[in-house]
Amino acid sequence: MKRAIRALTIALGAVLAVSSGPVRAQEAVKIGVIQPLSGPVAASGNYIRMGAEIARDWINAKGGVLGRKVELLIEDNKSDPKEAATAAEKLIVRDKVPVIVGAWGSSMTLAAMPKLEEYGVPMVVETSSAATITKRGNPWIFRISPPSEMEALGLEKYLKDFGIKQADFLAVNTDWGRGAVGAFGDVLKRSGASVGAVEFMDQAATDMNAQITKVKAGTADTLFLTTSVEQITLVLKQAQEQRLARKVITTGGSSAPSQLIKQAGAAAEGTYHILFFLPWFPEAMPDGKLARAFVDEWAKRGHPFDGLTEGFRGHDGVLTAVEGVRIAGKPDPKAVREALWQVSVMGVNGPIKFEKDGPAGKESGQSKPSIFIVQVKDGKIALPAFAAKK
Amino acid sequence: MDQLLQHLLNGLLLGATYSLLGIGLTLVFGLMNVVNFAHGEFYTLGAYAAFAALTLASVGFFLAIPLAIAAGALAGAVCERCLLRPLRGQSIDTVMLVMIGVWIAMQNAELLGWGGVAKSVPTPFPTQPVVLGPASVAPLRIFVFVVSGALILGAHLLLARTKLGRAMRATFQDRETAALMGVSIERIHTVTFAFGAGLAAAAGALLGPVFLLYPSMGDLASLKAFSVVILGGLGNFAGAALGGLVLGVAEELGAGYVSSGYRDAVGFLVIVAVLLLRPSGLFARAERVG
Numbered sequence: 145m146k147r148a149i150r151a152l153t154i155a156l157g158a159v160l161a162v163s164s165g166p167v168r169a170q171e172a173v174k175i176g177v178i179q180p181l182s183g184p185v186a187a188s189g190n191y192i193r194m195g196a197e198i199a200r201d202w203i204n205a206k207g208g209v210l211g212r213k214v215e216l217l218i219e220d221n222k223s224d225p226k227e228a229a230t231a232a233e234k235l236i237v238r239d240k241v242p243v244i245v246g247a248w249g250s251s252m253t254l255a256a257m258p259k260l261e262e263y264g265v266p267m268v269v270e271t272s273s274a275a276t277i278t279k280r281g282n283p284w285i286f287r288i289s290p291p292s293e294m295e296a297l298g299l300e301k302y303l304k305d306f307g308i309k310q311a312d313f314l315a316v317n318t319d320w321g322r323g324a325v326g327a328f329g330d331v332l333k334r335s336g337a338s339v340g341a342v343e344f345m346d347q348a349a350t351d352m353n354a355q356i357t358k359v360k361a362g363t364a365d366t367l368f369l370t371t372s373v374e375q376i377t378l379v380l381k382q383a384q385e386q387r388l389a390r391k392v393i394t395t396g397g398s399s400a401p402s403q404l405i406k407q408a409g410a411a412a413e414g415t416y417h418i419l420f421f422l423p424w425f426p427e428a429m430p431d432g433k434l435a436r437a438f439v440d441e442w443a444k445r446g447h448p449f450d451g452l453t454e455g456f457r458g459h460d461g462v463l464t465a466v467e468g469v470r471i472a473g474k475p476d477p478k479a480v481r482e483a484l485w486q487v488s489v490m491g492v493n494g495p496i497k498f499e500k501d502g503p504a505g506k507e508s509g510q511s512k513p514s515i516f517i518v519q520v521k522d523g524k525i526a527l528p529a530f531a532a533k534k
Numbered sequence: 535m536d537q538l539l540q541h542l543l544n545g546l547l548l549g550a551t552y553s554l555l556g557i558g559l560t561l562v563f564g565l566m567n568v569v570n571f572a573h574g575e576f577y578t579l580g581a582y583a584a585f586a587a588l589t590l591a592s593v594g595f596f597l598a599i600p601l602a603i604a605a606g607a608l609a610g611a612v613c614e615r616c617l618l619r620p621l622r623g624q625s626i627d628t629v630m631l632v633m634i635g636v637w638i639a640m641q642n643a644e645l646l647g648w649g650g651v652a653k654s655v656p657t658p659f660p661t662q663p664v665v666l667g668p669a670s671v672a673p674l675r676i677f678v679f680v681v682s683g684a685l686i687l688g689a690h691l692l693l694a695r696t697k698l699g700r701a702m703r704a705t706f707q708d709r710e711t712a713a714l715m716g717v718s719i720e721r722i723h724t725v726t727f728a729f730g731a732g733l734a735a736a737a738g739a740l741l742g743p744v745f746l747l748y749p750s751m752g753d754l755a756s757l758k759a760f761s762v763v764i765l766g767g768l769g770n771f772a773g774a775a776l777g778g779l780v781l782g783v784a785e786e787l788g789a790g791y792v793s794s795g796y797r798d799a800v801g802f803l804v805i806v807a808v809l810l811l812r813p814s815g816l817f818a819r820a821e822r823v824g
Contacts, residue, residue, distance in 0.1 A: 182642070183750050186650025223750075317795050344795040348754050350745040351551075353544035354789035354797065361537045374652045374746055385663045385672040386540065407654040407746065410661060448651065 172215035173208070173475045175200075175465050176235035177458075178246030178256060183223025184348050185372050188398060189248055191451035192270065193218055195458025196245065198441050203463075209470045216462070221247055223347075225255035232256040236263045242475040243268065243468055243484075245461035250274035250320040260284040266468070266481040270461035271454075273396055274323040281506035286468075286484045288460055288496050290513045292320075292327035292370075295395055295418055298515030299328070303335045305530035306391065306416075310338045310364040314355055314379060316371035317344040324370040324395050340364035345375065352379050356386050366391040373400040377408045384411035394418065401518060401525050403450040412520045416528065419516050420493050423452035424525045430494035430514055438492045460491035484509060536668035541790045542783065543669045547679055549782020551741055554682040555755050556762030556774035557689055558733030564769025565706045566726055567626060568618065571633040573734050573759050574752025575640035580606045580735025581742030581751065582648060585655050595658050599681075599739045606735020607728040614727035619720065637756075644749035655743040678740045685736055689729075690771040702726050734759075761805055767815020776817055780804065 177196055180189035196216055203214050217239050219231035228247045235241045236259065243266050247253045250272040260267050261282055269277060269287040273295065278287055290298070311332055315321030321344060329339045340362040343355040356379070359367060367383075367390040369376055376399050380392070392415040399419070404412040422428055423442075426435035438459060442452055464487055469475050471483035488497045498509030519528045555577065562570045583602035587593050593601065613636060621629055659677065663670040693699035704712040705722040713719050737755070745751070761781055766773025781801050788800025808816055 182645055182650065184748065186645065186749070187652060190650050343789075344793075346798055348750075349797070350751075350754065351544075351548050353548065354541060354786045355794045357537055357540045357544060358790055358794065360540075374748065377652070377654070377746060381661075384661060385670060385675070387663060387665070387670050403651075407652070450651075 170212060172213040173210065173466070173469055174215050174217050174239055174241045175462060175469075176232075176239065176241035176244035176246070177216050177218045177462070178221050178228055178231045178235070178244060178248075178252075179218065179458075180223040180248050180252070181218070181220035184374065185223045185249065187374075187451070188271075188372065188454045189220075189223070191447070191454035192248065192458035192461075194442070194445070194447050194451065195438075195455035195460075196462045197458075198438065198445070198455075199459040199462035199466075202441075203466055209466050210473065210475070214462075214466055217241060221252050221256075223249070223252070225249075225251045228252035228256045229259055232259040232265075232267075233263075236260075236265050241265065242472075242477045243465045243480045245270055245458070245465050248272065249318065250277060250323065251318045253277055254319055257282050257285065263477075264481075265477040266484055268461045268465045268468075268484075270457040271398070272320065274319040275327065276319065276323070278501040278508040278510045279503075280508075281503040282508055283506045284481060284508075286464070286498055286509035286511075288464055288491070288493070288511045288513060289397075289457065290420065290515060291510070292324040292395065293330075294512070295324075295397075295515055296327040296331040299393075299418065299517070300331050300335065302517060302528075302530060303331070303337070305528070306366065306393075308332065308335075308337045308366045308391075310340050310362075311366040311368055312340040312359045312362055312364040312390070313342045313368045313370070314352070314359060315342075315344055315369075316347050316375065318347060320396065321370050324368075328368050328395065345371065347372075347375075349375070350378055351382070353382050353386065356383050356388055359390070360386055360388050364390065366393060369394045370396050372398055373403055377404055380404065380408040380411040380415065384408075392416065397421075398454060400450045400453050401520055405520060405523055405525075406450075413523070414520060416517055416519050419453055419518055420513055421453050421456040422516050422518065422527075423449065423456075424518075425527065428516075428527070429492065431490045431492075434490060435492050456492040460493055460496065463489055463491055464496050537790070539667065540669040541786050543666070543671060545783035545786030546779065547671065547675050547782075548786060549779035550679045550682045551737070551744075551778070552758050552762050552781050553686060553775045553778025554737040554740065555734070555759040556766060556778050557686055557771055558730040558737065559759040560763045560766065560769055560771065560774040561689070561693075561733065562727060562730035563763055564767075565702065566723070566730075567706070568727070569626065569630040569633060570730065571630065571756065572613070572636040572640060573730075574754070574756030575637055575644075576606050576610060576731040576734035576752075577738040577741075577755040577759075578644055578747075578749065578752040579609055579640065580738030581655075581747050582644060582738075583735065584739035584742055585653055585747055588655060595656075595743075599736070602739035603732045603736045606738070607732030609735075610731020611724050611728040613731070614724045618727065619723065622723075637752075641749055641752065648747075648749060650749065652746040652748040654746055657743045672744075674744060678744060681740055682737075685733065686771065686775045689733060693771065698725070761801065764805055765808055765816055767817055770815060770817055773815050773817035777815070780816065 221228035253272040429435035468484040472479035494514035500507035501510040583605040587598040659674040766777030789797040
């Protein structure tokens with residue numbers, strides 16, 4: 145009897161040892177994500193979270209990375225730069241993530257950047273457009289979104305088709321808005337066009353009538369609009385109230401034209417939008433099959449179609465970060481940073497591969513994303529004839 | 535000159551919206567001495583209530599507005615009955631902290647319930663502007679301007695001319711004496727707070743269609759409402775109405791002729807100047823000291 149009990153105890157112990165072993169080895173690879181999930185740009189941040197979750201599920205369905213599952217730790221930066229810095233610190237110190245994806249707005253990303261340098265953790269920047277992000281000499285930054293300069297250069301080949309002689313600017317009063325005014329202004333001046341009124345608006349402002357009146361007093365033919373989709377909606381509606389006759393071009397890729405058509409109605413007619421994803425024509429993307437699969441998966445999950453132009457960034461950001469971990473062979477921040485330089489993957493936007501940008505010796509990584517232009521025509525999204533040709 | 539006309543028109547319309555935001559707060563803040571940080575949230579509640587009535591219950595636009603006001607007043611009454619009544623007699627700081635809690639809780643509830651995507655409220659008004667010489671204005675904004683004016687006037691008359699208004703003023707001047715005169719103090723507290731919240735909800739229901747609806751829309755509304763109350767003097771309806779117009783026109787002209795990047799700064803400069811020169815508000819009557 146005694147011997148039987150001992151045998152049983154040993155057997156039980158062995159079973160326990162075997163079953164608890166693999167659990168430890170299966171601990172997930174944590175990827176930090178910082179997005180504005182509340183506050184004035186909460187909609188955009190939540191779309192990016194949805195895209196990031198699709199990337200996570202697709203990667204895990206294919207066996208994860210390094211034989212482990214991928215887990216996203218998503219922090220809310222409340223659309224506030226201070227909170228973005230806190231979120232970065234929390235992910236690094238408390239959760240010990242090897243890499244972060246974030247932090248949507250340029251001001252938020254810039255605020256989080258010193259923390260990356262302090263603790264030595266790389267961040268894949270998925271949305272921010274301000275040039276300074278990769279020019280500051282922060283070697284932990286890897287950006288997959290185009291800075292405003294790159295976007296402006298992407299527009300340069302179409303400038304003749306637009307026939308712009310003089311352009312006004314209306315931009316959100318942040319690093320992104322001010323950066324875009326400089327970048328697009330430079331390209332316009334180089335092509336012989338002039339810059340008229342340059343107006344700014346607070347991120348939370350809802351009444352832009354003063355700025356529109358000022359713009360209307362000028363003689364420009366085009367208005368460049370750089371801000372969130374909510375403010376673009378309000379500006380277009382208020383411009384209609386004041387009978388402002390201008391060709392409108394929105395920059396930054398956050399303009400969600402489908403949402404504009406719904407909310408601004410006739411005021412959105414004829415406007416042009418610079419975008420980095422064409423969910424209406426996925427086959428026109430560099431990898432048509434991947435883009436189509438992403439659009440289908442998005443619909444299957446019941447996410448709103450309007451969110452796709454933001455959502456793909458979440459997918460591409462997580463894809464890039466996980467690829468970095470895979471090449472590094474271990475979820476260690478320094479190893480992941482080295483590995484990110486070797487990443488070469490196909491995202492929904494197109495190929496992602498980093499080149500050096502910024503002061504020598506402390507370069508940040510910058511990829512060359514694909515840039516597209518669409519127009520709202522008869523209440524639908526269309527590729528402008530000149531863009532379809534090229 | 536043409537530009538100036540449009541600027542003045544813009545400023546007037548914007549100012550009227552600020553006035554509307556300010557009157558509810560001046561009532562609660564000025565009369566009840568409750569620093570109502572949740573004012574903007576009752577504004578948001580009114581906007582979403584109108585949106586829900588229009589799109590979910592599909593009532594008409596003109597019925598949705600009174601429904602939203604009722605919803606705001608009801609929420610205000612509940613808030614007063616459950617949170618403020620137990621705190622009666624506590625210091626203003628304690629009440630302020632509770633209102634900050636209400637603000638955060640309500641805003642996050644909106645985010646949870648409606649999601650972060652902005653919503654736009656359909657209206658029966660045409661989008662084609664009304665052209666007045668060199669200036670133009672949307673018909674919806676004229677409607678909002680007129681209704682705002684009526685609401686401000688109505689609120690003023692209610693407080694100044696009715697028995698209820700007299701009871702309100704008496705209660706907050708000297709509660710013991712008012713109680714001795716047969717005024718039901720507790721009921722007056724609840725009614726006054728509900729009235730203030732209803733006015734905030736009215737602003738939300740009227741301005742929601744002009745702008746867009748999103749859960750954090752109340753933050754800017756609160757900020758402007760406090761500015762207006764400071765400009766106009768605590769508890770002063772005419773002051774809030776005129777203070778709103780002054781703020782709107784100052785911001786508009788500041789943005790038009792100084793710099794649009796400093797638009798809000800111009801508004802605050804006006805407030806700083808008023809606080810320096812007339813600390814109890816632009817339109818405060820001379821007060822007896824002691």
